[in-house]
Structure formats: structure tokens, C-alpha cells
Amino acid sequence: MSANIFDRRRVNGPPRSVEPLYTDEGDVKPFTNGGRADGRSLDQLRPIFIKTGPLAVQPTFSPTAPSGSAYYEQGKIRISCAVYGPRQGRKSNPRMGSFDCDFQYAPFSCSWKRRPHIKGADEKEIALILEQAMAPAIRLEAYPKACIDAFVTVIESDGKFATISAAINCISAALADAGIELYDIVAACSMSLNASQWVSDCNQAEEDVSQCSLFVSRMPSADEITYLLQQGKTMPDQTDRAVQTCSNSCARVYAVLSRYLQASMEQPAS
Template identity: 70%
Template sequence: MSTNVVDRRRVNGPARSVEPVYASTETADPFAEGREDGRALDQVRPIFMKTGPLSAQESELSSSATASAASGSAFYEQGKIRVSCAVYGPRQGRKSNARMGSFDCDFRYAPFSCSWKRRSHVKAADEKEISLMLEHAIAPAIRVEAYPKACIDAFVTVIESDGRAATIAAAINCISAALADAGIEMYDSVAGCSMGLRGSQWVADCTQAEEDVSSCSALLAFMPSADEITYILQHGKSTPEQTDQAVQTCTNLCTRVYAVICRYLQSSLE
């Protein structure tokens, strides 16, 4: 039997091979020489916002949304985070005998907005969870008793994300501006802020690179005029003293963000 028979049913490997070169999995420390953008540990990124019609938002509505223009809309930008929101209502609610109105939120990432995972047009489980978080954070500020048998819907689209917790905080601020633009009666506007724990220090408004190396993250929604926390969420472990420090710092930062939102809303009326 000949020994030079070649089996053509399989792919024969090369006579000589070399060890493959794998990409390095090590990530650079964004805190090696201070923060990359030069901010202080308790400083948020620059904020830009605008209220008014957002024609692109119409394509994001579900089939239950009306074709008319939104009651209020807003665009919010904080560093590399870009969020848009359209508010519809008050309009006929789902329960005809409800004595108080309801607030519903639909949160979605654009397919190209996230660096940590490729997104499709199908709504993911984390988007549903964030939608409930936003409802719990914003609903206490709305005078739902003033809108019996009615519902108020907010549609939030993340155009670009840079930090998971920071993106949710930006969505809270964007919804507050859109509700004010829609003329919805509220007890106070809600401001959101996030922080990450790096060693023993809290870092405000973390980017995605900073959040990846943080051992703990905190998100807080706050009504400064009413002095009331509407929502708080923490991921990771921290001591009671560190948690108390995060709450105090977040409330102070929310007050600053609230002042920016109010100052813009006042200037838009002039």
C-alpha cells in the first residue's frame, strides 16, 4: 500500500506552524495620571441641552403612539452621552375609571450607541429594566392626581452612550426637560447623577473606561427644591460610610445639574 496517499476529504495542516499571536486583553488605567479629560473627581462633564420638536423621534414610536407631534421633547448631551426624549400626553389612558394618571417610559439604545455590546432593533431585557427604573425615578415628581383617566408617555432614545450609570442619569435629566417642555404639572424637576468607587474615593460621572475599573457604582435621582430622593441604585460593595458619602455627593451634584436645567428652561421662555 502506498504511503503517499493524500486524504482529500480533510484539510491538511501546514508542514510547519507557528504559535498564534493573541490580542492583549490588558486595558489602560484611566486614572494612571488623573482623569483623562482633566476633570476633578467631583466634576461632571459639560452639559448641553435643547428643547423643542425632534422630527427624528417620530420613527422611534411604537404602533400605539399617535402620528401627531410630541407634546414636549428634549435633546440632552453630557460629554459623549447623547440622549433624546419625546413626551406624549396627557392623553386617554388604558383604564377609563382611574382616579389618577399614569406615567410610562420606553427606553431604547440605538444599535450603534453602545461600545460594550452590539444592539439590534429588538428591545433587550436591560432596556425593559431601565424603563422601569426611569418610571420609578420620574413618577413621584408628576402631579398624577391632576390627570385622572390619562397617561403620559415618554420615549427615550440613547444616540451615544459613554458609561451605563451615567447614561441612565442623563436620561433622567432629559425626561425632566421634556416634561417641562410639554407643560406637565410637576412638584419639581428630577435631576440624576452617577458615581463610581475607585479605591476609597468616589468619582463623579464616570465614563465607560472609568466605570470598567470601578469596584462599585451608584445612581441617584433627586428633587432639589422638594429635598427628596426619588430613586437610588447601587451596584457593588461599599462600607456604610462610603455609601453615605456617595449619597451626599450625589445630592450636591444633582443640585448643580438641576440649576443648569432650570437656567436653560428659563432662558428658553425669554
């Protein structure tokens, strides 16, 4: 047998390659002199970018096309969400529909390690959190015997609790883009405790050195908290203060989502 047989399983590299840009963040302390390394104030959120409909394909009647989709950025966090449905549900309920969520990290999404292709236990746990946080806002009784599926992919992560909060915001935008009937848009925000001070929207480096982290998902118009998760120990008054601050931050995120969705509806159809 000849030794120069072409191996179809091997992907040849490009003729010219460019070295990636590496950021040296190993020696940078997340908190210096009572402030933050990126210059933000303690209650300041990272800039938010939203776009709905990025996963739409042509023609629109294709069975693989999602009913709605959204792309969400918050600092270094990048998340995409595709919503399918309402469609015939696997769990038939004559009174109300069901909402299912699938959550997955991209293999290259985490800077500290490479994620495996097989879904881990933490991803399944986050998927359940997203379902419970979003289900109260969806009018499931309007879709009997139907199922609404949301598929969330984390392209880049920067803080576990901040990523979960961003995923909830992305799902809200995707559900609105799909035309799903909602009681209200769910907005989420995270905080971490560092030296008795609560810090909003922490990145991964800031969460790593914090004593406690939590996130709150809330329907601001209905004034109802849909989910609250805390990791770490705090005093009751500290938790109350953090929940109140998170609720105020959720109102700001809600304003950004509402302004974008309203502007997208006012744009003329192409």
C-alpha cells in the first residue's frame, strides 16, 4: 500500500495562519483601592448589546427555522438563543403548554478551561434554573398541548452568575421575537460580595475572589421576583440589601430590553 494515501478524516490547516491575540490578565487584581480594575463603579453594569432574529433563515417556512432568536452581549459575555414553538408537545397537557430550555457552553466559551462536547451536570442544572425563572412570565395556558423550546448557547462566558443572568435576558428577547405571549419581560442581574460591599455584574475574576454571589430574575412591571439564587453565606440584612440593589439593576436592564424591542417593532419590514 502506498504511504501517501490521502486521509479524508484529517482537516488540512490553512496556508496562512495568524497568531491569536492574548490578553495578559493574570497579574491584574479585580479590586484595587476599593475600586474595580475595569474602572466601573460598584453598581455599574457592563454595556449591553441585543439583536433579535440573527438565526432566522430563508425561506421562513423552513422547518428548521426557529420561531424567534436573539443574540446578547454584556461585556465579554456572548450568548445566542433560538426559540421553537409553540409546537406539538411531548408532554400533552390539555390545560396548558410547557416550556423547556436547553443550555450549553461552547467548548471554547470558558477561558480557564475547555468545555467538553458532552453536556455536564452544571449545564443541566442551569437549564432547570432558566426554565423556572422564565416559566412564570409565559402565558402557558394560552398554548394547551403545546411546547415552547429555548436553546441557549454560551459563546463566551465571563462569570457564572453573570452568564446565567445574561442567558435569562437573552431568552426574554428571543421569546418576544417569536411572538410568544408573555405577562412581562424577565430581566436578571447578578451581584457578588467583596469585603462587605456588594458589587454588581461581576466578571469571572471578581466572582472568584468574592465571598458570596447571587442573581435575581424579576418581572419589573408586575413587581414579582421569578427566581433568586445565592451561593455563599451572608447576614439577612446583607441579602436584603443585595436583593433590593439587584431589583433596581433589573429595572435598568428591563428598560434596555424594552427600548430595543419597541424600536425593532417600529422599524419598517424589509
